[in-house]
Amino acid sequence: MLLQAIGVTLQYRTADRVVTATRDVSFSVDRSDRFVILGPSGCGKSTILKSVAGFVTPVAGRILLNGATVTRPGPDRVVVFQEFDQLLPWKTVIQNITFALTAGGRLPASEAAARARHYLEKVKLTASADSFPHTLSGGMKQRVAIARAMAMEPQVLLMDEPFAALDALTRTQMQEELLQLWTDTKITILFVTHSIEEAIRIGNRILLLSAHPGTVKAEIHSAGIDEADVNGRLLSARIHAQLFEDANA
């Protein structure tokens, strides 16, 4: 078991109150899983991802990576964010990747450059290596962010709705490319989304969260397609029912 969340309760503070984002959330992720956390907005799924990354400390429960408690951010858990401004604007595409590798003193420059080129090739952006981020399209920026995160070769790749701000065509394409990258590298992915369709396509395991506060509803397996079960109900319909049955009851 690579990553474990045990009874994680997360809170955040606004100016005048403390809000509980998730209550008693537990799950475990195995090596090479494509683990999707799916839930409506307000279920605290991004906060869970940020606590796995080490940006948010749980008020109760623990997060374990290889059995060790996560206490702060580190290069073994790299986040790909939704926002396009996650690349350093003052560095070119290739510099963004090499800097991520050399910054913590983890790789010598020559090795970093070779690895950066390798991953840039994987996301088919070699031609833009020397461009500055502001000249790239949204989809290209996300590709660079993914290449950068994968080049750091983390234990687990954390993705916080990375395709949500893209247009529909680009989003579908990026999902396919991500699956291809996973096939090549078998990297462990923890993926957060509010799209049922995206969860089915990306994940092999899907954790369903309800909102206000986020609690675990169920865990579901996906084969990557929206199959019908023996009763003829589509997977997406079953997920939808599980997520929203309380609201309809």
Place this chain on the structure above:
Amino acid sequence: MPERLEQPLPTWRRLYENGTVRKTVLLLVLALMWEGYARVLDNPLLFPTLTATVSALLASTRSGELPRAIAYTLTLLLEGYVLGLVCAALLTALASVSKIGADLLEMLTSMFNPLPSIALLPLALIWFGLGNGSVIFVLVHAVLWSVALNTYAGFRALSPTLRMVGQNYGLSSVGFITKILIPGAFPGILTGLKVGWAFAWRTLIAAELVFGVSSGSGGIGWFIFEHKNQLLIPEVFAGLLTVILFGLFVEHVIFRTIEERTVRRWGMQV
């Protein structure tokens, strides 16, 4: 005959669209008006001609008087500017680590920014005496507030995403500040440097007009003042022209170059 999809504009139209050409023509017209008016007026004590001003400029450059004054002014300017930057860095650091520090910066800035530095000169003369110390004091006041405020605003404007990306890299805190925070806040820092420079330059020339001389040498402001006392008005005009030219040089060559190599290239304009 095939339809022509594009056709060149007439020559005069293309010249008119070129900003440099337009401004050069304007400058020539203004220079001609200056020369013409001065010749008609024919009173070099009130309004010398452009040619007299230029020859005064050349003469005092050749005699070494003007270069000495420029060097004097620049030395003072740099001392005051750098000291102001150091103070601004300290104040910004304080503001970045605590809410009280941030409130202090905000309060001090809103109190002292509307106060023209030159208004502090009489007080500075009492505190620091007739010397460079007083000038440097007003210079620091001119630079400090705008640089501190803009730098702090630059830090605040850095997106939370970029901060998290930086933390993800496993950088030390010094590395995080120098490699993420400072480049990320650079648009704000540069704005502060520009505004600070503009205040400092104007303040310094004004201060030198009041008193700018110590141990027999003075700056450009003093150069202007002294020649007015001797009724050498073309030299006064030459001094003013120097102030303008140097200001243009710093704003349009130095800062423009920095901007083009950094924030424009990075697409980070504010």
